Amino acid sequence: MKRLCKIAWILLLAAGVAAGAAAQVGLPGLPLPQLPGLEDPISGTLRSAQSIPRAELRKLRIRELLRTERASVEADPDGQPILRHQVGALSPTPEALARARDAGFTILSEDALAGLGLSMVVLRAPEGMSTRRALKRLRELDPEGSYDYNHLYLDSGALSEAADSSPAAETPVSAPKPQGASTARIGLIDSGVDHAHPALAGTTLHRFGCPGAELPQPHGTAVASLLVGQTDDFRGAMPGAVLYAADVFCGHPGGSISLLAIALDWMARERVPVVNISLVGAKSVLLTQLVRVMGQRGHLMVAAVGNDGPSAPPLYPAAYPEVVGVTGVDAEDRVLPEACRGKHVAFAAPGADMRAAAVGGRWSEVRGTSFATPIVAGLLANSLPEPDPEQARTALAQLMAVAVDLGPKGVDTTYGNGLVGASLRRPPEPEK
Numbered sequence: 001m002k003r004l005c006k007i008a009w010i011l012l013l014a015a016g017v018a019a020g021a022a023a024q025v026g027l028p029g030l031p032l033p034q035l036p037g038l039e040d041p042i043s044g045t046l047r048s049a050q051s052i053p054r055a056e057l058r059k060l061r062i063r064e065l066l067r068t069e070r071a072s073v074e075a076d077p078d079g080q081p082i083l084r085h086q087v088g089a090l091s092p093t094p095e096a097l098a099r100a101r102d103a104g105f106t107i108l109s110e111d112a113l114a115g116l117g118l119s120m121v122v123l124r125a126p127e128g129m130s131t132r133r134a135l136k137r138l139r140e141l142d143p144e145g146s147y148d149y150n151h152l153y154l155d156s157g158a159l160s161e162a163a164d165s166s167p168a169a170e171t172p173v174s175a176p177k178p179q180g181a182s183t184a185r186i187g188l189i190d191s192g193v194d195h196a197h198p199a200l201a202g203t204t205l206h207r208f209g210c211p212g213a214e215l216p217q218p219h220g221t222a223v224a225s226l227l228v229g230q231t232d233d234f235r236g237a238m239p240g241a242v243l244y245a246a247d248v249f250c251g252h253p254g255g256s257i258s259l260l261a262i263a264l265d266w267m268a269r270e271r272v273p274v275v276n277i278s279l280v281g282a283k284s285v286l287l288t289q290l291v292r293v294m295g296q297r298g299h300l301m302v303a304a305v306g307n308d309g310p311s312a313p314p315l316y317p318a319a320y321p322e323v324v325g326v327t328g329v330d331a332e333d334r335v336l337p338e339a340c341r342g343k344h345v346a347f348a349a350p351g352a353d354m355r356a357a358a359v360g361g362r363w364s365e366v367r368g369t370s371f372a373t374p375i376v377a378g379l380l381a382n383s384l385p386e387p388d389p390e391q392a393r394t395a396l397a398q399l400m401a402v403a404v405d406l407g408p409k410g411v412d413t414t415y416g417n418g419l420v421g422a423s424l425r426r427p428p429e430p431e432k
Contacts, residue, residue, distance in 0.1 A: 055309030115268030152254030153281035157368025187275035191217035199229035225357030237378020278370035295322030298387035328372035375421035
């Protein structure tokens with residue numbers, strides 16, 4: 001945790017990417033930056049702009065992020081959000097770092113990823129040098145090294161409070177642990193989780209990230225409930241399982257690759273066999289290597305394929321061969337029109353017409369590949385108690401064997417191997 005605290009504060013304060021003032025924790029002698037609050041800066045826009053196609057929502061969020069945080073966030077050549085003036089490096093040699101310093105680069109953070117046998121270094125460009133030029137220069141200085149932008153990854157789903165907009169005032173926020181609770185473990189890399197929600201209060205939760213602060217957010221809370229939540233009338237994929245939850249957002253609208261790397265390393269050190277990643281973003285030299293090492297060590301990473309539409313290019317990490325890509329279907333088992341397609345789609349699961357936990361004891365109606373992903377992750381985790389390459393392949397084969405074929409006969413680019421977890425579909429409650 002100390003390692004993550006160090007890098008989080010360096011990045012969030014030095015780079016100016018921080019949580020809102022309402023939830024900030026200051027360091028002695030350092031002023032807090034004046035940045036937007038914890039709420040997604042365009043959440044109001046999304047709720048009111050019903051005419052915007054769902055497949056366009058992520059692009060809209062990126063545009064708004066670039067507008068509201070232009071001092072610290074910019075776009076890479078492909079239009080994906082990155083932290084301005086920052087370049088990440090995986091396992092650079094001391095000689096390479098020395099050359100970078102001599103060229104005017106500053107090391108913002110340097111962390112050993114002991115669980116993965118790697119290290120992560122974040123460098124800041126010299127004064128007056130653009131981020132694009134900085135990346136090019138570092139690759140020139142160290143052609144054999146692994147350098148890329150410090151990309152930001154966004155969640156992949158939509159929530160509304162149409163299902164239940166009132167807090168569960170009559171339900172205690174601390175519930176007894178369910179009888180016969182699972183001893184299985186599962187990981188979540190997302191935004192913060194509201195552990196006090198009745199659906200989660202009985203679970204064992206190990207937190208990671210955001211030094212000294214708990215910043216529950218709607219997306220992380222919803223996905224966590226679909227993984228391990230349980231009430232009298234609600235059941236996640238692994239009710240009562242031990243949840244390892246890493247917050248890589250810390251109140252910000254996006255999670256950086258540098259914090260994602262440290263979260264993956266924590267999962268590796270804790271030997272969490274299956275990790276749910278309902279985030280989407282750019283292909284990255286850094287992320288490519290991180291997921292490859294995780295896969296080699298027998299961890300299953302399960303990720304949302306995204307909601308950018310059927311003709312959109314692949315999104316990552318779901319599109320990596322080491323990652324299990326998940327799409328979503330509605331109550332009629334039809335693929336969500338906004339869901340991405342491609343050879344990387346491994347499974348389909350319910351991703352609409354259902355409810356999940358929301359911050360403050362509330363419930364939300366959820367839609368998107370983000371919310372299909374925890375169903376697949378939970379089913380796989382039930383068959384994989386420890387990270388192991390052979391057992392991971394077996395768990396995947398077992399899930400393929402029970403998948404219900406949809407669409408064209410056999411594996412296809414829309415539904416993958418077919419639908420799983422249909423029995424876990426939870427329709428939203430009728431409005432009162």
